[in-house]
Amino acid sequence: MDADMLDENRIRLMTKLAICEKKGIEKDIQISGYFKKDYASLKKWITLIGITIGYGLAAALFAVCASDTLLEDLTFIKLVLLGVIVVGVYLALLILYGIGAGSFYKKKHQKAKENVRSYYRGLVKLEKVSKRRKAEHE
Numbered sequence: 001m002d003a004d005m006l007d008e009n010r011i012r013l014m015t016k017l018a019i020c021e022k023k024g025i026e027k028d029i030q031i032s033g034y035f036k037k038d039y040a041s042l043k044k045w046i047t048l049i050g051i052t053i054g055y056g057l058a059a060a061l062f063a064v065c066a067s068d069t070l071l072e073d074l075t076f077i078k079l080v081l082l083g084v085i086v087v088g089v090y091l092a093l094l095i096l097y098g099i100g101a102g103s104f105y106k107k108k109h110q111k112a113k114e115n116v117r118s119y120y121r122g123l124v125k126l127e128k129v130s131k132r133r134k135a136e137h138e
Contacts, residue, residue: 007133009129010126010129010130010133013122013125013126013129014126016122017119017122017123017126020115020118020119020122023115025115025116025119027112028111028112028113028115028116028119029112029116031108031109031112031113032109032112032113032116034109036106036109036110036113039105039109040101040102040105040106040109041102043101043105044098044101044102044105047097047098047101048094048097048098048101051093051094051097052090052094055089055090055093059086059090070082
């Protein structure tokens, strides 16, 4: 009966580990290989670069599509005001996305670390169960 319990525990552990592997533990291992601050900073910079490119493309598209309206009665003050608005919106987006991305990727790193710890604990338990089973059969 004790051997059956060990087999059940072993099967449960193997199933749990297989589920972890199917969910992508390799990606979590890769993420947890970074320090949290380094990972969050890298991903935040990638996000900010993407926002910059996207905003630049959107602003250029808007300028091309609305060029007739923008150039109508254009004065220096209107041009400066438009520039301030464009730069202000860009800076607001950078700040919001920078804070959000930093927070998001710190949480993602923490979750990946927890998943890796759980996975490695499961591997250690499986090894102990396998050693016990092997010792009983000898």
